[in-house]
Each structure stands twice: as C-alpha cells, then as structure tokens.
Amino acid sequence: MTTAEPEFLTATRTFYDAVAADYADRYRDALAAMPWDRALLGVLAELVTTAGGGRVADLGCGPGRITGHLADLGLDVCGLDLSPRMVELARAAHPAIPFATGSLLDLPYQDGELAGAVAWYSIIHTPAGELPRVFAEFRRVLAPGAPLLLAFQAGDDVLRLDRPFGRPVALDFRRGRPERIEALAGAAGLTVTTRLVREPEPDERTPQAYLLAHRAA
Amino acid sequence: MTTAEPEFLTATRTFYDAVAADYADRYRDALAAMPWDRALLGVLAELVTTAGGGRVADLGCGPGRITGHLADLGLDVCGLDLSPRMVELARAAHPAIPFATGSLLDLPYQDGELAGAVAWYSIIHTPAGELPRVFAEFRRVLAPGAPLLLAFQAGDDVLRLDRPFGRPVALDFRRGRPERIEALAGAAGLTVTTRLVREPEPDERTPQAYLLAHRAA
Numbered sequence: 124m125t126t127a128e129p130e131f132l133t134a135t136r137t138f139y140d141a142v143a144a145d146y147a148d149r150y151r152d153a154l155a156a157m158p159w160d161r162a163l164l165g166v167l168a169e170l171v172t173t174a175g176g177g178r179v180a181d182l183g184c185g186p187g188r189i190t191g192h193l194a195d196l197g198l199d200v201c202g203l204d205l206s207p208r209m210v211e212l213a214r215a216a217h218p219a220i221p222f223a224t225g226s227l228l229d230l231p232y233q234d235g236e237l238a239g240a241v242a243w244y245s246i247i248h249t250p251a252g253e254l255p256r257v258f259a260e261f262r263r264v265l266a267p268g269a270p271l272l273l274a275f276q277a278g279d280d281v282l283r284l285d286r287p288f289g290r291p292v293a294l295d296f297r298r299g300r301p302e303r304i305e306a307l308a309g310a311a312g313l314t315v316t317t318r319l320v321r322e323p324e325p326d327e328r329t330p331q332a333y334l335l336a337h338r339a340a
Numbered sequence: 341m342t343t344a345e346p347e348f349l350t351a352t353r354t355f356y357d358a359v360a361a362d363y364a365d366r367y368r369d370a371l372a373a374m375p376w377d378r379a380l381l382g383v384l385a386e387l388v389t390t391a392g393g394g395r396v397a398d399l400g401c402g403p404g405r406i407t408g409h410l411a412d413l414g415l416d417v418c419g420l421d422l423s424p425r426m427v428e429l430a431r432a433a434h435p436a437i438p439f440a441t442g443s444l445l446d447l448p449y450q451d452g453e454l455a456g457a458v459a460w461y462s463i464i465h466t467p468a469g470e471l472p473r474v475f476a477e478f479r480r481v482l483a484p485g486a487p488l489l490l491a492f493q494a495g496d497d498v499l500r501l502d503r504p505f506g507r508p509v510a511l512d513f514r515r516g517r518p519e520r521i522e523a524l525a526g527a528a529g530l531t532v533t534t535r536l537v538r539e540p541e542p543d544e545r546t547p548q549a550y551l552l553a554h555r556a557a
Contacts, residue, residue, distance in 0.1 A: 165379055166375045166376060207523045316539040318537050319534065321552075
C-alpha cells in the first residue's frame with residue numbers, strides 16, 4: 124500500500140519539468156539586475172559566515188541560480204528541488220554543488236543540520252493548509268539560531284500561470300501577505316527579524332516580499 | 341532684522357557639538373557589524389551608479405562615517421551637518437570629501453542637483469510640524485528619478501537622551517512609524533519603493549526602519 128502524492132506536488136513537478144530549460148534561460152542572469160535580491164542574499168551569507176559557517180540549503184532551487192550565487196559568496200551550499208529536470212540543469216550548471224530531488228514537505232536533512240536556508244519563491248506553490256508542515260520542516264532542519272531567508276510575491280490572490288513559454292502546463296502561484304507568512308513562521312518556532320517589501324519592477328506583477336527568520340538560539 | 345532660529349535647531353547643534361568626539365569614537369567602526377545597513381547603502385550606491393552616477397549627499401552626516409562608506413563604494417559624495425564640530429571631525433577623517441555646515445530645512449544645493457541622497461537617522465530631531473519642509477527640501481534637491489535612502493528608529497514615542505557620554509546636554513530622539521514617514525515623503529512628491537523594518541540588535545532600543553524613495557522621473 125502506498126500513499127498517493129498530494130495533487131499540488133504532482134502539478135508543481137510536472138509544471139517545472141516542462142518549463143525547466145526555458146526558465147533556466149530566462150532567469151540565468153537575472154540576479155545581475157536585481158540589487159535587492161543580491162543585497163538580501165549577501166546579508167544571509169554574512170550572517171552564516173559570521174556565525175561560523177556550515178551547510179546552507181537552497182530549498183526549491185530550480186536550476187540553481189541562487190545556489191550558485193550563494194556558493195560564489197563563500198557558502199557551503201546544497202540545493203533541493205521537486206523537479207528532476209530542474210535538478211539536472213542545476214547539476215549541469217554547477218557541477219561542484221550537490222543537488223537533490225525532493226519536497227519542502229519532507230526535507231532530506233537531519234534535525235538541526237543546516238547553518239542557514241533560503242526559500243526563494245518556493246513556498247508559493249503550496250496550498251495554505253500545507254504551509255504549517257513546510258515551516259515545521261524548515262524549523263526542524265535548521266540549527267539553533269540559524270537564519271532562513273524567504274522571498275515571495277506579496278498579495279492575497281492566486282495567479283494561474285497557463286501555458287508559460289508556450290508549454291502545455293499550468294500552475295497556481297500563490298501570493299502571500301507578509302504578516303500571514305510571518306505568523307506561519309512564528310507558529311513553527313521561527314522568529315522573523317527583518318521584513319522587506321519592495322514595489323514591483325516593470326516586469327513584475329506584484330510587490331515582492333522578503334522575510335528573514337531565525338530558529339531560536 | 342533677523343529671524344530667530346527655531347529652538348530645536350539650536351538644541352540639536354548644541355547637543356551634537358558637545359558629543360561629537362565621543363560619538364565619532366563610538367560609531368567609527370560600527371558599520372562593520374551592521375550587515376543590513378551596509379546592504380541598504382550598497383543598493384543605493386548601485387542604483388546611483390547604474391543610473392549614470394553624479395553627486396550624492398549624506399544629509400546629517402555627523403562625523404562622516406556613512407559618507408566615507410559611500411565614497412568607498414565609488415560614489416561622488418558630499419556631507420552636510422548642522423554641527424560645526426561634527427563637520428570638523430568629518431573633514432579630518434575624510435580629507436578628500438567636501439563637508440558643509442547646514443540644516444535639513446534649507447539645503448545648500450541647487451534644484452535637482454543631486455543624483456541621490458541619504459538621511460541616516462537625521463530626520464529624528466525635527467518636530468513633526470517641520471518635517472514636510474524637510475521632505476520638500478529633499479525633493480527639491482534631487483534630480484528626477486534620483487533615490488533617497490532614509491533610516492530611523494521605528495516607533496511612536498520620543499526618547500529624551502540626557503547627558504549622553506556624561507556631557508551636560510539633552511535632546512529628543514523622535515521615533516517614526518514607517519507609514520507616517522512614507523506619507524510625508526509621498527506628500528512631498530517622493531515615492532517610497534522599498535520598506536524594510538528589522539528588529540533591534542542587543543544594543544538598540546527600537547526596531548530600525550529604512551525607506552527607499554525616489555523623486556518621480
């Protein structure tokens with residue numbers, strides 16, 4: 124007897140497998156034009172390094188562009204993604220970084236193993252009812268005091284992305300109110316210490332939110 | 341016939357003249373331990389540089405520690421402070437940077453002269469009734485599209501700092517709610533595009549707020 128996978132996991136994997144190559148091309152150099160994203164990732168890297176370093180996971184890493192950036196900042200990184208095709212691309216682009224296939228709902232790390240984590244627009248495909256489990260996993264795998272940096276589209280609604288890059292797939296992109304995401308983190312034992320919201324750039328549809336949280340020391 | 345200076349200007353100048361040397365010693369290397377402050381200043385520097393560069397003013401620069409950091413980031417900077425003693429210390433520490441004595445209420449710059457500006461904890465001594473004039477001045481001196489980065493203690497109350505460093509002076513430190521400061525900026529024609537609030541570090545009394553605003557292009 125096996126437990127059926129939740130439908131949203133199947134949909135998310137199918138979607139990103141289908142668009143992986145287009146997505147990797149589209150976003151490969153995007154960070155260069157995103158000073159806020161680099162600033163926030165830089166702060167995370169500095170916090171981890173100042174605290175003595177250790178393994179940092181990019182949770183929902185896609186083709187590994189953020190993972191690679193964090194490695195360039197001197198971190199000992201690894202990446203995790205639900206989509207095997209994304210993981211293939213990430214490995215090809217960053218042969219020195221370990222990437223694995225897996226889900227935010229069941230992270231393949233030991234309790235307290237991580238010195239830091241990034242979830243860069245990766246909580247946005249999980250239905251609200253499953254997010255407490257995701258945040259419980261984030262907390263479980265972080266070492267005491269370790270930081271978690273979240274990025275997501277700010278808002279209340281859901282964007283249904285249909286046939287992106289012309290591919291025959293569709294997926295829900297769930298915006299989050301920063302206060303709601305902060306409450307979820309707090310309920311899981313992660314304390315948010317920095318909140319940033321910026322207005323959309325011309326190619327973005329919503330304000331962008333970033334939260335830095337810490338597991339209690 | 342001369343117009344008497346508002347009392348808060350006299351009090352602010354007297355206070356900072358009295359503590360200038362102690363303050364300069366206390367905060368000289370503080371930025372090294374403040375990743376968020378450096379991250380935000382770095383974004384400002386990048387925005388100015390990407391837009392083609394130009395003169396950037398540190399408004400309320402004290403002994404010039406932020407001014408010097410912005411110069412290290414490659415910006416063409418100048419500094420302004422109400423306290424002659426602070427300006428002396430700034431010049432001594434950064435001989436290549438032009439510093440001037442003056443007030444946020446009457447900035448010594450031409451209309452649209454600045455490619456960017458920083459007001460780092462410098463709006464906090466101006467009574468609420470005078471802040472619209474300060475923001476009107478910020479807007480006046482910025483070039484179209486130019487960014488302004490503000491830092492201030494978040495809150496609603498006023499801290500009366502009495503005999504700091506044992507000196508016989510006192511001054512009001514006015515916390516600001518980010519939404520209120522954003523409204524003041526907006527009323528003056530400055531659009532806030534990024535808002536960050538972080539929890540206090542152990543040596544701080546309040547959350548710290550940072551706003552990035554732009555004059556309309």
